[in-house]
Amino acid sequence: NAGVTQTPKFRVLKTGQSMTLLCAQDMNHEYMYWYRQDPGMGLRLIHYSVGEGTTAKGEVPDGYNVSRLKKQNFLLGLESAAPSQTSVYFCASSLATGYGYTFGSGTRLTVV
Amino acid sequence: AQSVTQPDIHITVSEGASLELRCNYSYGATPYLFWYVQSPGQGLQLLLKYFSGDTLVQGIKGFEAEFKRSQSSFNLRKPSVHWSDAAEYFCAVLYNFNKFYFGSGTKLNVKP
Numbered sequence: 001n002a003g004v005t006q007t008p009k010f011r012v013l014k015t016g017q018s019m020t021l022l023c024a025q026d027m028n029h030e031y032m033y034w035y036r037q038d039p040g041m042g043l044r045l046i047h048y049s050v051g052e053g054t055t056a057k058g059e060v061p062d063g064y065n066v067s068r069l070k071k072q073n074f075l076l077g078l079e080s081a082a083p084s085q086t087s088v089y090f091c092a093s094s095l096a097t098g099y100g101y102t103f104g105s106g107t108r109l110t111v112v
Numbered sequence: 113a114q115s116v117t118q119p120d121i122h123i124t125v126s127e128g129a130s131l132e133l134r135c136n137y138s139y140g141a142t143p144y145l146f147w148y149v150q151s152p153g154q155g156l157q158l159l160l161k162y163f164s165g166d167t168l169v170q171g172i173k174g175f176e177a178e179f180k181r182s183q184s185s186f187n188l189r190k191p192s193v194h195w196s197d198a199a200e201y202f203c204a205v206l207y208n209f210n211k212f213y214f215g216s217g218t219k220l221n222v223k224p
Contacts (some may be wrong), residue, residue, distance in 0.1 A: 004155075007154070023177060036134055040121070041158075041215040042202060058211065101212065102157035 003027065006091050006104035013111045021107050023078040023091030031060040031094045033058075033101065034066060036087040042092065049074055055093035081111045116205050118215035125193050126223045133188040133218050135203030144206035145186040149179055150217075151199045159201075162186065173197070198222045 004025045013019055030051050035043040045058030049068040063085060065077045074093075078085060079107065086107050090099035117136045125131050137143060144163050148156040160171025166181040177188045186203060203215040 040216055041211075042116075042118075043204075043214040045213075048211065059213075092156075093169060097162075100158045100161050101156070102150075103157075105153075105155045 003103050004010045004091055004093055004104040006089075006107050008107060009105070010108050011110070013078075013109065015083060015111060016083060017081050018077070018079075019081065021089055021091075021109075022103060023074045023076070023093075025072055025074075025093040025102070026047050027093060027095070027102065028071070029090075029093035029095050029102070031096070032068065033092045033094075034064070034074065034076045035090045035092065036060065037090060037106070038087050046076065046089075083111045087107065113161075116203055116213050116215040117199075118203055119220050120218045121216070122130045122219045122221065124149075124221040124223060128192050128194050131188075131190045131197070133203075133220070135186045135188065136184050136216060137186065137203075137205045138184060139205060139207065144179065145177075145179060145214075146204040146206070147171065147175070147198050148204060149199050150202065158187070158203060174215045184186045193220075193222055195222045195224065208220070
């Protein structure tokens, strides 16, 4: 039982490049989330999904897009990467409201 | 606006000493409250959570937290710290049933 798996774990992009981060969970959770973690700022919610085929904006959605075509996968896309998007990205999932999250181990992204 | 405040960025305690990490939140209703721990290079692990009922909640690894409505606080405590407790600790509040807001974290160092 893998829990929440994020790929890749590390990536370096040049400004303007695009990429997709993949989050996969095998717990049949309905809710999935993408966060970014920056020093001194804690975790900030980028986008989230309350079920297959649904997505919604979080606190800092600009510059990112997401898709939830399958219940177990939640993709985070950067269409044109900027240095301000250098961060550690965490995916999380939860069974339902208030159950707490299961987190992935993170993706460290550097945009140069 | 909702917010979660962890006023201590860094805390250093001696091994065997007691620990208290502070967390304050602002929210109109009684929120769902959580504490997470993050070891270097890892994702977040749930320590404990409070939904309702007894205001003193027990978690894993010997941690406990007390919800004080009058102070809008949810402080994390441990009576005797172990070297393995050195990590970063995040307080989080669940708003609107599906959005977590995290504090900026408190880094705990443990002196031998």
